Amino acid sequence: MNAQKQQDMHSSTHSKDWSWPFWPAVPLYPYGRRRTFCSEVVKDTIWTFDQLHGILYAIVPIRMTVVKLEAGGLFVYAPVAPTIECIRLVNELVAKHGDVKYIILPTSSGLEHKVFVGPFARCFPQAQVFVAPHQWSFPLNLPLSWLGFPRSRTQELPEDISQTPFASEFDYAVLDIDLGRGSFAEVAVFHKRSRTLLITDSVLSVPEDPPAIFDLDPYPLLFHARDNAFDLIEDNQANRHKGWQRISLFAIYFRPSALEPVGLGQALRDAKKAPNRSRKAYFGFFPFRWKQNWKQTFDALRGNGRPFVAPILQTLIFPQAPTQVLNWVVKVTNWDFQRIISCHFDSPIEASPRQFRQAFAFLEKNPSVSENSSGSDSQPLLEEDLRFIRELEADLIKRGIATPAKEKV
Incomplete structure (x- = not known):
């Protein structure tokens, strides 16, 4: 088209x-x-x-x-x-x-x-x-x-x-x-x-650039392009790219390692001084800061575009039935x-069938498709970024809401 x-x-x-x-x-x-x-x-x-x-x-x-x-x-x-x-x-x-x-x-x-x-x-x-x-x-x-x-x-x-x-x-x-x-x-x-x-x-x-649908509504990208509550919400290509990459980290990890939460009291004090205090900008409320290494975290997640299984499925769902x-x-x-x-x-x-198969190697004790057979693109997700989801899993198991993972195949 x-x-x-x-x-x-x-x-x-x-x-x-x-x-x-x-x-x-x-x-x-x-x-x-x-x-x-x-x-x-x-x-x-x-x-x-x-x-x-x-x-x-x-x-x-x-x-x-x-x-x-x-x-x-x-x-x-x-x-x-x-x-x-x-x-x-x-x-x-x-x-x-x-x-x-x-x-x-x-x-x-x-x-x-x-x-x-x-x-x-x-x-x-x-x-x-x-x-x-x-x-x-x-x-x-x-x-x-x-x-x-x-x-x-x-x-x-x-x-x-x-x-x-x-x-x-x-x-x-x-x-x-x-x-x-x-x-x-x-x-x-x-x-x-x-x-x-x-x-x-x-x-x-995960693509390097924001999907084309965001051309119709770029505001979410611009909101997350900021490093803290005091940055302006400005529309330019650099901010659109930065915002997309940070959104990807949020959406996949929930709380990536490159994200530093801000306490509620400090976030409210920051909101009072924020330059963007409209309803659309959540009245200036921005309860986190990005660490300097956030881009390296995104690059590791993206892996040059290799297909992978989302962490929530890797941790909570697929290990319940690895053979299946x-x-x-x-x-x-x-x-x-x-x-x-x-x-x-x-x-x-x-992507090829081999690349699809490789995305599920985490379910195997001895992966039948080598993690290094296709180069660095096939590297697994970083453990420090999975920490929040691992903690969530442990809490759900403790409460009896989830069950422990089955043994790897």
Whole structure:
């Protein structure tokens, strides 16, 4: 998609086109005003639709992927908020390539994905909806129809893909981990013709530069570009890059080692003297400072763009069923993909099955794929940055909310 067409597609001047009235169900930024950025990944075949979401301006993309079917029509993986703008962009593809035929909810636990599926499906009444197994909701475990899913055309993905109407063009592998109080399910989907792997949360890659969706709303980048409460919020390319890299550290580690928390009393005193005291700037409240080595921490995280498993999954989820996860990984790596489209952070990720396999080496006593076989890009995450999540894990185990990790394979 050329730059002029992208500009035309995103030139909407009516804020009602960005409105998302159901934001209280999952109250994440940008709340009731969601912009959508569409990008063509594979010419006339695959498109991504990005929106933003997060808390405290630690904002990352959330992504829907649309694939053109060979016989005409569209396959939608992980819908985003169906704003007027979003549906208009999808309908531009419908006009050219045919109706939305299949909608996939590829997770059981990701409320930020699940909440959009029912409303999105109602915009395309001919589409069949397929969901990952063992769906659940919190605090009440409600039927999907109560969450807005159309009852007559929603079904669980069958174990045998040949029982689906899209088996000739796709393959999929379901990871379904029983966590006791719910499940973690993720459906990896392989589009054979384009050799593209679609993933929800299991692996990601962090780009050096902020994703293009931030051109529509750079304020979160500028907010986090500051070193402390006294820095001005200024819009320039250097601040956008700095803000994105710090947001990445926040979003992935929660409390990275390069971040120095400021006590509540000091933060309130600083807020009184801060040059940015608007409501949008949280009235000057900025309860942390960045250490000088923050950029080295980001570079270690990014690893030149290598795919990796987010620390929260490395620590709390996947170690609960290492054999099950690795069996799923083996099935995925049997597909001959050349790119990965994840629902968050960078997209597409130019990566091989071997690189995908390497991202899960932390589950093995003796990794079958050498950590050093592909150079420095494959180095694991730094232990000092994982400290907060390790402490969180220990606390959850102590409280009986989580269970200790199973032995590595």
